[in-house]
Amino acid sequence: MKVLVTVKEVAEVEDDFEIEGTEIGPQYLNYDLNEWDDYAVEEGVQVGENVDDAEVVAVTIGPERSEETIRMALAKGADRAVRVWDEALEDVDLLDVGAKVRLLEAVVEEEDPDLVLSGVQAGDDAFGATGVALADAIDFEWAAVVNHLGLDVDEGVAHVHRELEGGVDEVTDVETPAVLTIQTGINEPRYASLRGIRQAQSKEIAPKDLSDLGLSAEDIESDLRLTDMYEPETESDATYFEGGPEETAGQLADLLRDTGVAE
Amino acid sequence: MTDVLAVAEHRRGDLRDVSFEVITAGRELADEAGGDLHLAVVGGDVDGFAERLNREGVDRIHTVDEGEEFNHDVYAQALTQLCDEVDAGYVLTPNSVNGLDYAPAVSNALGLPIVTDVIELDAGGDGLVATREMYGSKVETTTELDADRAVITVRGAEWPPTEGSGDAEVSAFDADIDESAVRSTVTGFQEAGGGDVDISEADVLVSVGRGIEEEENIGLVRDLANALDATLSASRPIVDNDWLPKNRQVGQSGKVVTPDVYIAIGISGAVQHVAGMKGSDTIVAINTDPNAPIFDLADYGIVDDLFDVMPALIEEFE
Numbered sequence A: 001m002k003v004l005v006t007v008k009e010v011a012e013v014e015d016d017f018e019i020e021g022t023e024i025g026p027q028y029l030n031y032d033l034n035e036w037d038d039y040a041v042e043e044g045v046q047v048g049e050n051v052d053d054a055e056v057v058a059v060t061i062g063p064e065r066s067e068e069t070i071r072m073a074l075a076k077g078a079d080r081a082v083r084v085w086d087e088a089l090e091d092v093d094l095l096d097v098g099a100k101v102r103l104l105e106a107v108v109e110e111e112d113p114d115l116v117l118s119g120v121q122a123g124d125d126a127f128g129a130t131g132v133a134l135a136d137a138i139d140f141e142w143a144a145v146v147n148h149l150g151l152d153v154d155e156g157v158a159h160v161h162r163e164l165e166g167g168v169d170e171v172t173d174v175e176t177p178a179v180l181t182i183q184t185g186i187n188e189p190r191y192a193s194l195r196g197i198r199q200a201q202s203k204e205i206a207p208k209d210l211s212d213l214g215l216s217a218e219d220i221e222s223d224l225r226l227t228d229m230y231e232p233e234t235e236s237d238a239t240y241f242e243g244g245p246e247e248t249a250g251q252l253a254d255l256l257r258d259t260g261v262a263e
Numbered sequence B: 001m002t003d004v005l006a007v008a009e010h011r012r013g014d015l016r017d018v019s020f021e022v023i024t025a026g027r028e029l030a031d032e033a034g035g036d037l038h039l040a041v042v043g044g045d046v047d048g049f050a051e052r053l054n055r056e057g058v059d060r061i062h063t064v065d066e067g068e069e070f071n072h073d074v075y076a077q078a079l080t081q082l083c084d085e086v087d088a089g090y091v092l093t094p095n096s097v098n099g100l101d102y103a104p105a106v107s108n109a110l111g112l113p114i115v116t117d118v119i120e121l122d123a124g125g126d127g128l129v130a131t132r133e134m135y136g137s138k139v140e141t142t143t144e145l146d147a148d149r150a151v152i153t154v155r156g157a158e159w160p161p162t163e164g165s166g167d168a169e170v171s172a173f174d175a176d177i178d179e180s181a182v183r184s185t186v187t188g189f190q191e192a193g194g195g196d197v198d199i200s201e202a203d204v205l206v207s208v209g210r211g212i213e214e215e216e217n218i219g220l221v222r223d224l225a226n227a228l229d230a231t232l233s234a235s236r237p238i239v240d241n242d243w244l245p246k247n248r249q250v251g252q253s254g255k256v257v258t259p260d261v262y263i264a265i266g267i268s269g270a271v272q273h274v275a276g277m278k279g280s281d282t283i284v285a286i287n288t289d290p291n292a293p294i295f296d297l298a299d300y301g302i303v304d305d306l307f308d309v310m311p312a313l314i315e316e317f318e
């Protein structure tokens, strides 16, 4: 049994930032493992712990900097990692879903997994589409926004809950091999232990470029082009309480008394 | 001239509101692209749904009588075939949990680019320009499509629901569903939550988000809720961490609340959270980030550290 977990290193923006062209100034960005992928890694590692002879492989498409992030997946228990990158990707400012799917499809062909876990969405550009598009490309079954997974390896069925709107779960049986997009809260992601972090240093991260994957620059041509980025005009017509904490708290308390919320 | 194929959404026998929003967005897009608006409704009581979906702006309604509930394999196959049949350039679906369960598959099957969670569309110039948010609503971006065909998912509540009655031609589309490729089965539904409190009944909600940092600090917010005789609620990460039970979650996948007063403490105001609380009468936000999207909705704001403001606020009521 092999589980492939797709992970992305995402950028988080500081409170104060500036936009340069169609990008946020690099000095305002902090990189981290995508929140949703953290849960996907944990789910993959748990599957690995419960199934005999399981291997958990993490894959990322990202520049050298993202080795740090994929090492986090290794430190949390993934057995091995693949990092896809190519010079041709350097200048692409928006790698669209189609391009990502072509890259991941090539990795799936090499790895031949039984289960692929991705996150529901990447916290930065938030397409929320890569997992399901990949499933169609590799002819796997799939389920989006999974917040519960019970895997029956012998039957080849994943019993999942899909989290719909309004606090309702859809209960679904999905035949494997499958791609599941993992929702936050499905489990409790572990912290990497010191031992895990040490072990991760010696685990393999296989670098793959386009030619390693049998692809060419055409395959990553994106149909989407980012043409502008700006701070949304604030629609705020809020009354701001000013001053130190005592003053602002005092004003808010007055408001709450005036409106009858408090006495 | 490019036609648009919009897709309605229903669950457990009811059309969802987004169905009427996607008609509005689809009509706008069809007008700009100089084409017709087709609307697909797949599964359930398709004839009854078609009658209710026959609103102003829809040119043709295609019913696909396959199954009762949503099944993504059926949706993906039927819509791929229908898109080919009517030769639509743009496929428009809600950016809902189910939308995201079939739209990417349709895009891949048709070999079309996909752009999701769109808040504005402009097909007036050459090609299509989609406006979307990135980095948790901190920035907006415009994306140009080089292709003249695409799959697009639109964010809920960005377009008003279409109102007037229409005179669309309704026809049944006989999709050729390959049953061997239907490899998932919906076996039921389960209500999450339940439990001791119903936050949607509360008049005053004190709501806590990730800004609280640690489980131990929840006490600070609880103390305020107690002092105000208010109910404690939370954004999703607090519930994901098991710091508060699921029935306290406000938002798209939690509860929709409409209290008289909603006090958001250390909550950024992500779209999925806002979906659950924007109907509150008076919204107060306490957040260190002056650009946090929650302030767009707030009636009153304090831009400061909650760890400084909360103790002072609690003291006010002691």
Ligand SMILES: Cc1cc2nc3c(=O)[nH]c(=O)nc-3n(C[C@H](O)[C@H](O)[C@H](O)COP(=O)(O)OP(=O)(O)OC[C@H]3O[C@@H](n4cnc5c(N)ncnc54)[C@H](O)[C@@H]3O)c2cc1C
Binding pocket: A120, A121, A145, B097, B136, B208, B209, B210, B211, B212, B234, B235, B236, B237, B238, B249, B250, B251, B252, B253, B254, B255, B265, B266, B267, B268, B269, B270, B271, B272, B273, B276, B286, B287, B288, B289, B292, B304, B305, B306, B307
């Ligand atoms: C399919 C789907 C469904 C979802 N459903 C829901 C849902 O139902 N409900 C929901 O809430 N979310 C939901 N989400 C998640 C949502 O996208 C956000 O991730 C979430 O709402 C963020 O919660 P937050 O505002 O508490 O955290 P963050 O976005 O991390 O914001 C924390 C805020 O705290 C502020 N802060 C930090 N420190 C301090 C301090 N000391 N003092 C004051 N302020 C501080 C920060 O400036 C920041 O604005 C869903 C997501 C998906 C993809």
Ligand SMILES: Nc1ncnc2c1ncn2[C@@H]1O[C@H](COP(=O)(O)O)[C@@H](O)[C@H]1O
Binding pocket: A006, A007, A008, A009, A034, A036, A037, A040, A059, A060, A061, A062, A097, A100, A117, A118, A119, A120, A121, A122, A123, A125, A126, A127, A128, A129, A130, A131
């Ligand atoms: N660059 C990437 N490398 C590896 N996986 C990715 C990448 N981008 C997206 N994914 C996966 O696809 C999921 C959804 O991303 P998206 O469709 O971009 O919102 C993420 O949670 C990841 O699991």
